[in-house]
Amino acid sequence: MDLVDNLALGFSTALTLANLAYAFAGVVIGTLIGVLPGIGPVATLAMLLPTTYALEPTSALIMLAGIYYGAQYGGSTTAILVNLPGESSSVVTCIDGYQMARRGRAGSALAVAALGSFFAGTVGTLVLAALAGPMVELAFKFGPAEYFSLMVLGLIGAVVLASGSLVKAIAMIVLGLLLGLVGTDVNSGVARFSFDIPELTDGIGFVGVAMGVFGFAEIIANLEQKGARQVFTDRVGRLLPNRKEFAYAIPAVLRGTGLGCLLGVLPGGGALLSSFAAYTLEKKITRNPDPPFGQGNVRGVAAPESANNAGAQTSFIPMLTLGIPPNAVMALMVGAMTIHNIQPGPQVMTSNPSLFWGLIASMWIGNLMLVVLNLPLIGIWVQLLKVPYRLLYPAILVFCCIGVYSINNNSFDVTMTALFGALGYLFYKLGCEPAPLILGFILGPMMEENLRRAMLLSRGDATVFFTRPLSLILLLMAVALVVIVALPQIGRKREEAFQDSE
Amino acid sequence: MQIRNAKDFWSGILFASFGAFFLVFARDYDMGKAARMGPAFFPTVLGGLLMLLGAIVAARGLTARSNDGRIDRFQFKPLALVLGAVVAFGLLLQPAGLLFALAALVIISSFGSDEFRLRDVLLLTIFLAGLVLVVFIYGLAMTVPVLPGFLRD
Numbered sequence: 001m002d003l004v005d006n007l008a009l010g011f012s013t014a015l016t017l018a019n020l021a022y023a024f025a026g027v028v029i030g031t032l033i034g035v036l037p038g039i040g041p042v043a044t045l046a047m048l049l050p051t052t053y054a055l056e057p058t059s060a061l062i063m064l065a066g067i068y069y070g071a072q073y074g075g076s077t078t079a080i081l082v083n084l085p086g087e088s089s090s091v092v093t094c095i096d097g098y099q100m101a102r103r104g105r106a107g108s109a110l111a112v113a114a115l116g117s118f119f120a121g122t123v124g125t126l127v128l129a130a131l132a133g134p135m136v137e138l139a140f141k142f143g144p145a146e147y148f149s150l151m152v153l154g155l156i157g158a159v160v161l162a163s164g165s166l167v168k169a170i171a172m173i174v175l176g177l178l179l180g181l182v183g184t185d186v187n188s189g190v191a192r193f194s195f196d197i198p199e200l201t202d203g204i205g206f207v208g209v210a211m212g213v214f215g216f217a218e219i220i221a222n223l224e225q226k227g228a229r230q231v232f233t234d235r236v237g238r239l240l241p242n243r244k245e246f247a248y249a250i251p252a253v254l255r256g257t258g259l260g261c262l263l264g265v266l267p268g269g270g271a272l273l274s275s276f277a278a279y280t281l282e283k284k285i286t287r288n289p290d291p292p293f294g295q296g297n298v299r300g301v302a303a304p305e306s307a308n309n310a311g312a313q314t315s316f317i318p319m320l321t322l323g324i325p326p327n328a329v330m331a332l333m334v335g336a337m338t339i340h341n342i343q344p345g346p347q348v349m350t351s352n353p354s355l356f357w358g359l360i361a362s363m364w365i366g367n368l369m370l371v372v373l374n375l376p377l378i379g380i381w382v383q384l385l386k387v388p389y390r391l392l393y394p395a396i397l398v399f400c401c402i403g404v405y406s407i408n409n410n411s412f413d414v415t416m417t418a419l420f421g422a423l424g425y426l427f428y429k430l431g432c433e434p435a436p437l438i439l440g441f442i443l444g445p446m447m448e449e450n451l452r453r454a455m456l457l458s459r460g461d462a463t464v465f466f467t468r469p470l471s472l473i474l475l476l477m478a479v480a481l482v483v484i485v486a487l488p489q490i491g492r493k494r495e496e497a498f499q500d501s502e
Numbered sequence: 503m504q505i506r507n508a509k510d511f512w513s514g515i516l517f518a519s520f521g522a523f524f525l526v527f528a529r530d531y532d533m534g535k536a537a538r539m540g541p542a543f544f545p546t547v548l549g550g551l552l553m554l555l556g557a558i559v560a561a562r563g564l565t566a567r568s569n570d571g572r573i574d575r576f577q578f579k580p581l582a583l584v585l586g587a588v589v590a591f592g593l594l595l596q597p598a599g600l601l602f603a604l605a606a607l608v609i610i611s612s613f614g615s616d617e618f619r620l621r622d623v624l625l626l627t628i629f630l631a632g633l634v635l636v637v638f639i640y641g642l643a644m645t646v647p648v649l650p651g652f653l654r655d
């Protein structure tokens with residue numbers, strides 16, 4: 001009955017007026033940025049982190065979480081109506097969703113996406129609540145050696161399952177780890193790589209790095225690309241799917257939810273991977289699809305949209321229970337916790353139970369709000385697609401700059417963010433994914449700390465990572481992942497899976 | 503030697519330079535021993551690893567079979583205007599106050615778009631200034647100078 005008690009505590013926290021309001025604010029902002037192409041949840045979370053400084057930690061996390069899963073709902077709207085992924089996790093939804101819109105079934109596609117997402121969100125939240133306890137228990141068996149190995153596995157998993165070149169992604173992680181080390185070393189008190197700049201002795205601000213590399217670089221990249229888009233804003237049509245669509249969509253939603261829950265927990269998983277995998281699965285198992293995939297099959301909307309929402313929910317599991325972020329969004333959530341002086345890790349559940357369970361409960365409430373926001377009120381969001389980008393991006397910049405400044409009330413941070421914006425643009429031109437950099441940046445100090453502690457406890461014996469069974473298993477899993485992807489056939493499959501969407 | 507995949511080649515060079523940078527400057531600190539690692543240990547290992555990875559990536563840029571890794575042209579106009587606007591905001595905030603810094607940010611960055619329209623940009627500036635005053639100054643009680651130095655009491 002523990003689970004019931006815990007959820008009761010969670011709901012009593014999440015249902016306070018203030019927390020309801022912040023959950024609502026989060027899902028509204030999430031839907032907003034989900035609908036708007038060219039601004040993703042990572043950039044938004046980075047921008048809004050500083051503004052949550054003044055809030056209660058619970059309220060802050062509830063709002064930030066709402067932005068993440070809210071963006072999953074909003075992203076599908078743009079994918080279906082404009083054939084542009086509002087979010088990267090909605091890339092595959094474009095394929096069949098837009099074709100449904102062209103056939104006059106836009107309303108039905110939107111409804112399937114929203115209802116499927118709601119179902120998946122509910123299941124994902126339950127899985128999160130049920131798994132949290134056992135995971136925390138496991139985590140307490142972890143010593144520094146296990147933590148170090150777990151971080152290695154997490155980082156490797158993050159790059160293996162992501163798209164693009166493996167070596168480049170690993171290099172981005174290492175660069176992130178190194179940038180994370182700038183600042184005062186906790187063990188010796190030496191200010192590393194600070195070059196006598198006083199602001200650097202506290203380390204490079206996480207928000208500045210994330211905002212520069214994701215936010216600013218994204219804006220500049222968007223300004224380069226121009227192109228007309230055809231918007232089906234005036235013909236959303238009937239929202240209710242017909243009987244045939246229901247019959248096709250329901251099993252697809254179930255499969256998508258299951259797959260999303262599973263992949264969300266994996267290191268490197270989350271919304272993006274889940275939606276890709278779910279679409280590929282539907283294509284594989286459906287015989288004689290009618291209409292074919294790519295021409296408006298409702299399964300191609302139902303499965304990935306459920307999967308991305310389920311994955312978004314369950315990717316909170318490693319972040320909340322182990323303090324290890326499986327993707328860039330969760331890295332930002334860890335950042336948010338540290339801003340509020342909460343050390344992420346298994347002790348959060350015991351030391352801050354109302355925060356822990358309140359956050360989980362708020363996710364279900366937030367999902368409920370999202371269905372209302374996205375179905376009856378769809379017209380409002382559609383109007384947003386008409387706001388030209390040339391007015392949008394200066395506004396985004398204003399909020400970014402004020403946000404960065406307000407963390408330390410220091411203009412140096414603003415300049416630093418511009419510098420990372422330039423670096424992010426360079427990465428974009430060179431085809432280097434920035435997400436692994438952020439993961440490395442967050443994990444850098446934690447990894448060094450655990451490495452040092454493990455080596456101290458073993459008196460300098462590095463074999464400790466292989467002689468402790470849990471640590472060995474984690475490292476073997478990491479090696480297995482690399483080997484699997486390095487195998488030529490599977491490597492090709494992986495590329496195919498990511499190219500299917502283009 | 504011909505660069506076949508320019509994206510890979512130059513990312514490799516970038517990674518290797520970063521690796522070298524951290525490796526060289528880590529020498530100023532104490533390495534320590536395996537049981538008691540000094541502040542130089544982890545950065546040195548990682549810096550070396552990054553140099554190695556950079557070399558692999560760069561080598562693959564030289565030996566790739568296809569020529570499809572061309573780098574798209576850098577567009578310096580939006581880059582300079584967007585980041586310049588941000589730097590201008592940072593520099594102006596303390597001496598000139600939030601309102602002027604915000605106006606500079608909005609107006610300079612707007613030039614980065616190809617569809618610049620002065621009237622819209624001015625309206626946007628006024629709208630955002632109002633919004634920021636309400637949300638950040640009155641709402642969140644942020645401590646930041648609003649007006650230029652000579653107008654403050």
